[in-house]
Amino acid sequence: MVSRDGAAIRVSSLLVDGCLLGFIFILPFFFLRLVLLPSHRGVCLRHQRRSIYTRRYRQSRAISRYVLRKFKTPDAGTNNLLRDGDLEGSALVDAWLDVEALLYEPAVHAVFVQHRVVPALGGAPDEKVIGESVEKLRKVLEVYEARLGERRYLAGDDVSLADLSHFPYTHYFMGMPYAAVFDAFPRVRSWWQDLMARPAVQRVAAMMDGQ
Structure with missing residues (x-):
């Protein structure tokens, strides 16, 4: 259960x-x-x-x-x-969910497909796609690093849906050789480790x- x-x-x-x-x-x-x-x-x-x-x-x-x-x-x-009942808080959750859906996930998903899905189907990963996607991710992480310098989590000082939405593909990504891109962003890495420390996430x- x-x-x-x-x-x-x-x-x-x-x-x-x-x-x-x-x-x-x-x-x-x-x-x-x-x-x-x-x-x-x-x-x-x-x-x-x-x-x-x-x-x-x-x-x-x-x-x-x-x-x-x-x-x-x-x-x-x-x-x-969701920060229901808090107009500003719920707007921040929605805003960062959009960032995750439109910028973050497409980058990590592209790497996931090339590294995990394509080989499983008998194909060869497209290293150009991987490289371009990792670079896109790097630019997104720069924004995250700045935000996490202001607040503990993306939408404020408490964890929200905006943070947890990052979990699935990031969990897979961290098991790939390209995870080193996170090393340049200590606040982002700390944020990720904080999420992974949650019992439900584990x-x-x-x-x-x-x-």
């Missing part, structure tokens, strides 16, 4: 973006299932005979928002990953690693 902790729910849902299937979350009085559609082009959330369908993987963030708002725990005030990382 996946933890009811909001972070665990969000991170586990992100695994669908990484094409890991069959995650079923069993919560009191609810059954919630996330599946990859047969077309392999979208993610579908099915809950109480209703479906929320997204055509693109990055739109699974909408599903994550739904999950976090639908299954709020009594202590949501101290574990509010549990999902173990699942991803087949432990």
Whole structure:
């Protein structure tokens, strides 16, 4: 059973973006299932005979928002990953989710595809694509380094969905030879280590690693 902790729910849902299937979350009085559609082009959330369908993987963030708002725990005030009720805070979460979706993920995803997917399909990685993507990532990390010099996390002083959304592909990326790009950004590396120290994140990382 996946933890009811909001972070665990969000991170586990992100695994669908990484094409890991069959995650079923069993919560009191609810059954919630996330599946990859047969077309392999979208993610579908099915809950109480209703479906929320997204055509693109990055739109699974909408599903994550739904999950976090639908299954709020009594202590949501101290574990509010969306900053609901805080106009400025929620705007910051949305802004950094956009940065992650539009700038960060495309760079690490391209490397992931070339390093992990292409060889698995019998092809040869395109080193030019990898090099260009790592350079794009470096430029994004420069922005992150500056931001993390101002606040502990991207959207403020507490962890949010904006931080946790980085987990799946970054976890894979850190196991690749190109992870050294992070070494030039000590605040970013510290931020990542902080995320990895969270028990919920460690549990999902173990699942991803087949432990």
